[in-house]
Amino acid sequence: MTEPRQSPHPRVSREHVLHLLTQMIRIRRFEEKCAELYTQEKIRGFLHLYIGEEAVATGVMEAVEPDDAIVATYREHGHAIVRGIPMTKIMAEMYGKQEGCSRGRGGSMHIFDAETRFYGGNAIVGGGLPLAIGLALADKMQKRSRVTVCFFGEGAAAEGEFHESLNLAALWKLPVLFVCENNRYAMGTALDRSESETDIHKKAASYRIEARAVDGMNVVDVEAAAREAVAAVRESGAPRFLECRTYRFRAHSMFDAQLYRDKAEVEAMREQGPIKRLTEWATGTHFIHDDDLERIEAQVAREVDDAVAFAEAGTWEPIQDLTRDVMAEGPEAVQ
Amino acid sequence: MTEPRQSPHPRVSREHVLHLLTQMIRIRRFEEKCAELYTQEKIRGFLHLYIGEEAVATGVMEAVEPDDAIVATYREHGHAIVRGIPMTKIMAEMYGKQEGCSRGRGGSMHIFDAETRFYGGNAIVGGGLPLAIGLALADKMQKRSRVTVCFFGEGAAAEGEFHESLNLAALWKLPVLFVCENNRYAMGTALDRSESETDIHKKAASYRIEARAVDGMNVVDVEAAAREAVAAVRESGAPRFLECRTYRFRAHSMFDAQLYRDKAEVEAMREQGPIKRLTEWATGTHFIHDDDLERIEAQVAREVDDAVAFAEAGTWEPIQDLTRDVMAEGPEAVQ
Amino acid sequence: MSETETTYREAVRAAIREAMLQDERVFLMGEDVGAYGGCYAVSMGLLEEFGEERIRDTPLSESAFTGAGIGAAMGGMRPIVEVMTVNFSLLALDQIMNTAATIRHMSGGQFGVPVVIRMATGAGKQLAAQHSHSLEGWFAHIPGIRVLAPATLEDARGMLWTALQDPDPVLIFENALLYNMKGKLAADAGPVDIGNAAVRREGDQVTLITYGGSLHKTLQAAEDLAEQDIAAEVIDLRTLRPLDDATIMASVRKTRRAVIVDEGWRSGSLSAEISARITEQAFWDLDAPVGRVCSVEVPIPYPKHLEDAAIPQVPGIVQAARETLGR
Amino acid sequence: MSETETTYREAVRAAIREAMLQDERVFLMGEDVGAYGGCYAVSMGLLEEFGEERIRDTPLSESAFTGAGIGAAMGGMRPIVEVMTVNFSLLALDQIMNTAATIRHMSGGQFGVPVVIRMATGAGKQLAAQHSHSLEGWFAHIPGIRVLAPATLEDARGMLWTALQDPDPVLIFENALLYNMKGKLAADAGPVDIGNAAVRREGDQVTLITYGGSLHKTLQAAEDLAEQDIAAEVIDLRTLRPLDDATIMASVRKTRRAVIVDEGWRSGSLSAEISARITEQAFWDLDAPVGRVCSVEVPIPYPKHLEDAAIPQVPGIVQAARETLGR
Numbered sequence A, B: 001m002t003e004p005r006q007s008p009h010p011r012v013s014r015e016h017v018l019h020l021l022t023q024m025i026r027i028r029r030f031e032e033k034c035a036e037l038y039t040q041e042k043i044r045g046f047l048h049l050y051i052g053e054e055a056v057a058t059g060v061m062e063a064v065e066p067d068d069a070i071v072a073t074y075r076e077h078g079h080a081i082v083r084g085i086p087m088t089k090i091m092a093e094m095y096g097k098q099e100g101c102s103r104g105r106g107g108s109m110h111i112f113d114a115e116t117r118f119y120g121g122n123a124i125v126g127g128g129l130p131l132a133i134g135l136a137l138a139d140k141m142q143k144r145s146r147v148t149v150c151f152f153g154e155g156a157a158a159e160g161e162f163h164e165s166l167n168l169a170a171l172w173k174l175p176v177l178f179v180c181e182n183n184r185y186a187m188g189t190a191l192d193r194s195e196s197e198t199d200i201h202k203k204a205a206s207y208r209i210e211a212r213a214v215d216g217m218n219v220v221d222v223e224a225a226a227r228e229a230v231a232a233v234r235e236s237g238a239p240r241f242l243e244c245r246t247y248r249f250r251a252h253s254m255f256d257a258q259l260y261r262d263k264a265e266v267e268a269m270r271e272q273g274p275i276k277r278l279t280e281w282a283t284g285t286h287f288i289h290d291d292d293l294e295r296i297e298a299q300v301a302r303e304v305d306d307a308v309a310f311a312e313a314g315t316w317e318p319i320q321d322l323t324r325d326v327m328a329e330g331p332e333a334v335q
Numbered sequence C, D: 001m002s003e004t005e006t007t008y009r010e011a012v013r014a015a016i017r018e019a020m021l022q023d024e025r026v027f028l029m030g031e032d033v034g035a036y037g038g039c040y041a042v043s044m045g046l047l048e049e050f051g052e053e054r055i056r057d058t059p060l061s062e063s064a065f066t067g068a069g070i071g072a073a074m075g076g077m078r079p080i081v082e083v084m085t086v087n088f089s090l091l092a093l094d095q096i097m098n099t100a101a102t103i104r105h106m107s108g109g110q111f112g113v114p115v116v117i118r119m120a121t122g123a124g125k126q127l128a129a130q131h132s133h134s135l136e137g138w139f140a141h142i143p144g145i146r147v148l149a150p151a152t153l154e155d156a157r158g159m160l161w162t163a164l165q166d167p168d169p170v171l172i173f174e175n176a177l178l179y180n181m182k183g184k185l186a187a188d189a190g191p192v193d194i195g196n197a198a199v200r201r202e203g204d205q206v207t208l209i210t211y212g213g214s215l216h217k218t219l220q221a222a223e224d225l226a227e228q229d230i231a232a233e234v235i236d237l238r239t240l241r242p243l244d245d246a247t248i249m250a251s252v253r254k255t256r257r258a259v260i261v262d263e264g265w266r267s268g269s270l271s272a273e274i275s276a277r278i279t280e281q282a283f284w285d286l287d288a289p290v291g292r293v294c295s296v297e298v299p300i301p302y303p304k305h306l307e308d309a310a311i312p313q314v315p316g317i318v319q320a321a322r323e324t325l326g327r
């Protein structure tokens, strides 16, 4: 993190600070609960926590409209929550219950939601980028001024699909905002062990895409940068690139011994955690108070509890439905 | 071709000019004969002519040592010829005769030659780049100071493998010289219709690879640039990137109506043809004379005639050998 | 009904043209489909008629533009993605298998991918090892997609529209050797069903099952067999996924003998699946083991005599059919 | 002979370690093989022992690093490329099929590609649609490569070295569910042949043919069948390409009945090829149609009950075996 530590923008309203804080705390507490449920074997498979990176999804999502599209990765609980998918449906999905937003079939890595135009939950690294290109192409061809926001990790920047997709977006002038969540590691591979040019946003120049890096631990900065970028995309129809420098506090997934980084590094980053920083600044300036925090925590705790209760009460999809939706059925289908 | 038209470097010896001219004429006459043989159906399948681009292979090949490796594309007759594979064996390959350098199995697109370390003849666009990375990696790991020269068209720059390979080469500091033969078209797709950034060599910056563009119609310039680049690669062990701006005078392959470009454009480029330019300069300055040219042409005509005779006299591989070499056989093989 | 003389190439072009005219959500995208006119000249003239937006040339980026087709389909368009040839489709396979084929199921039915992906396939043009794959039967392994192999002018003309109506991804494989095939087509030829195999020739002594480029060789073999007083029935699968078991089994139960002709490499080709299904569903009706005529398991070589030896040919089909009859 | 208690994971690691020690041309390369220790902890500790050059972490660039392995093999090294899991191998398939598998033949025998490409495969860990593929049987379609599926500790320990001696590309598929499998291994366990299938259990009433992750379920099914007085023979294919027909047919001729158990999606799985071959080579010896127990043709869902329902399980195998006996 070479970026200087910036303080949150002073011109945000109290309500907005409370809102941003609430969003980040919703993600944090939801995921802490998920980690707990994982040890209880309520949640299985892979579980990739976003803890530490909440400012990115939170800040970016402030900038998008309801009919914009979101394409995310397997580390997408946070994005789903702040996008507005009910936590109940997300938690039910984590359990694999049919009340989940993907009918329970996807689990943690495959959150989909048509209502909020949430296009996954894509678990092949780099695989979401072409999809985002296509969604934006459809908007362009249908002359809709919607924006597609595509999240991916810095590890994805090494994939060929990153290169091909950025070129297409710029060549065809497509309304995509690329958001690189640079948390410095791809599983156990540190950025400088996977990229000869570690300034990821500089790569956008190869495609003549305007790009910038922002302190991804500062939600206010992320929001400001995202607002500017989304407005530019919507206005020009052309792509933009935003690198958010952030950090993952937890293991890559639940099977990670974290041999590849120092505990001290993690601790130091925790000190700059997005929730901690915003809280300290806003309470330090008496912008918000301890009872605000208590209220938020209580409200989020209820939301998480409700989500767990909903998931627990959920039902398993009957086995006879296993092959349903492999292909369309019913009137839609073609013989 | 935005590059200013430069005149060949004045400090080349007469012998060397004659040599370069001979090499380019060898390619030219060989391919003109191939085109003729194609209409006679002696050569079949795809035939991609290098006519107009001879300065690139000729200039670059001057810079490499016998134990360096060459990786080329399906438009590789020129490279094979100036690399030193006997024209007889190349022509037999074009015919599909077993006296051909690939036993006749590959034809025009798949010239291979172990003796000169010529690793194809790769017909999947972009597919040769990872191969080149691997050859260079082997050299590095075995502490040999060999260079791998990898040729590809500007169309390949859009492929994911371009991106992945350049990053690997730089990240691992591998001795590869990437030579982009920018002939402005990928089949019928003009460069500005396939790349948002049309200055291909600029893309190398994304990987921190040193790069430059050179007038690919000027063999002396190409040679100078290649010598500098190969020396740097051999010295540093790190990759370099050379964009050679050139032009294909003929159709992409024998099935191309060339609807995508003006005849006038082609004519204008022919005026700057690499053979024409070198000849005009060298005769204009009385550096070489008409009888030199006549001698070269006569000698090349004999070489081409011999190659055709060799190919004609060649034999077909027996059908019972069809499955030979799918896997290794004999003592090498594993049961 | 009036007929016109046409070619397979023109039939595909007419189908694309009609789809573009009928539905403005349809567009064609791929390498050299526009300015060049298509690597096999299928889309020649369409750029002039429909413009660059809808006849969209792409860079050499198979994965991204196939994925873009998938995304555009999810975004409400009806893209026809042309992956020049099957040989390059491996670069797009991740998008096809991991995105297009999975999204409906893994999203719990929320999203579908109504994309059509066309590509040329097959050997026979002396294009050597990297340009001669026949992988359509191999693609048919993937759940969540439909795989078509039009072998006739009617199907070249009619399958595309039906495929575009399909809410799921459809892959259409056009055997490159067929593009020049001439024949007559009804002036009002239009959409055809894509759910059934077709009996292209009736017979009651042996069933020859095939698809795509091998159909015409198989029909020729049936002709040759007829001269030897063997009445072969020829089934054109048309759709490789899902397979039309009913048509296959009805024929095999009648003839009690079957040979599958498949240009794919033998091991793991579609012919294996068909043989296995016949065993499962009609074993007790068989009078002879099911035969297979496939490509030799070798990268296809350039010289004509070797290429011919590598892929199914009429004499081999005749011989395999005779063997099932013990002749 | 002394034995040690070990796991499949440790056996693979021991094999890699031994190869690195014995032959300095050998190196391991792939995503997270080094600092992370391997996504399934297979290479844990090797970075410390052998250093970054030889335990080489790669960026997320499946196509380029697989291609780099191919090139390095041609350049005289003996790379072991780890493509984390089969699910990501589609991104490297062009390099495997169009380069590694073709170069020896299309260069007229001048160049060979002695690379080993390892990957984890299989479902069963609730990883959902994009992380649960079983494609090893599908890869076995490709001429020019060898495909291995070690299912036992001995094979996990012994196949790698033999594969590294092979002058051609060898793909090794390790079923991810096996990594934790415990058992005893001879202290001097070493290289094993990779040319033959193994009879893992003898029996004379029905032959159960399988490989990889399904071997243990199949052995369990054979055990259950024994309790029902049915003597099943179990064949572990070990090598999926080329198939060892001799071992299969010898068993089927003895038992006259066969069931193939294959975790691949049913249509076009390796089971189809084996069924077709049995039909071709042993039709007259069969007393019942060849049966198949495969995965349901569906993107594998996340919930355990649905995933279990999607892939072969012991009761299904038992039932299929009984059916061949008319019980």
Ligand SMILES: Cc1ncc(C[n+]2csc(CCOP(=O)(O)OP(=O)(O)O)c2C)c(N)n1
Pocket (backbone or CB within 6 Å): A075, A123, A124, A125, A126, A152, A153, A154, A155, A156, A157, A181, A183, A185, A186, A187, A252, D031, D060, D062, D084, D088, D091
């Ligand atoms: C194509 C592909 N290769 C490998 C993997 C396995 N894998 C899952 S996440 C991951 C690291 C990705 O890192 P990054 O893009 O930085 O995202 P982060 O996990 O840090 O959010 C890897 C290697 C995968 N899912 N897809």
Ligand SMILES: Cc1ncc(C[n+]2csc(CCOP(=O)(O)OP(=O)(O)O)c2C)c(N)n1
Pocket (backbone or CB within 6 Å): B075, B123, B124, B125, B126, B152, B153, B154, B155, B156, B157, B181, B183, B185, B186, B187, B252, C031, C060, C062, C084, C088, C091
């Ligand atoms: C992956 C792949 N896609 C498509 C093709 C078909 N194709 C062959 S050459 C070519 C154009 C390549 O252009 P460029 O790289 O500029 O090389 P040039 O032919 O101009 O020398 C195309 C599209 C191919 N061979 N491989």
Ligand SMILES: [Mg+2]
Pocket (backbone or CB within 6 Å): A153, A154, A155, A181, A182, A183, A184, A185, A186, A187
């Ligand atoms: Mg990361």
Ligand SMILES: [Mg+2]
Pocket (backbone or CB within 6 Å): B153, B154, B155, B181, B182, B183, B184, B185, B186, B187
């Ligand atoms: Mg070009």
